[in-house]
Amino acid sequence: MPKRIGVVSIGMTDIDQQAVWVKSILDEHGDAIIGRRGIPYGPEDIHIVSVIVHASTDEIGTLAGKLGSLPGLRVKSATIKA
8 A cells, every 4th residue: 555644743731641541542553653742831831743654555554543542631643645
């Protein structure tokens, strides 16, 4: 299956608990990750993580699905052709 470039955006409201879960899932998919960046956004009391990946659409969907199944997380993904 052809690989695509994608971004998985994660919004967290409970950084202490959710960061542990997110890190664990991202570690499982480390081979596909190009880079990631986390930014706290104080006015909304949310922490935003952007993960750039190079993987098949199935792999990106699996990663986003695992993250989206965690309580309290908001996850969106988008892809472009590599």
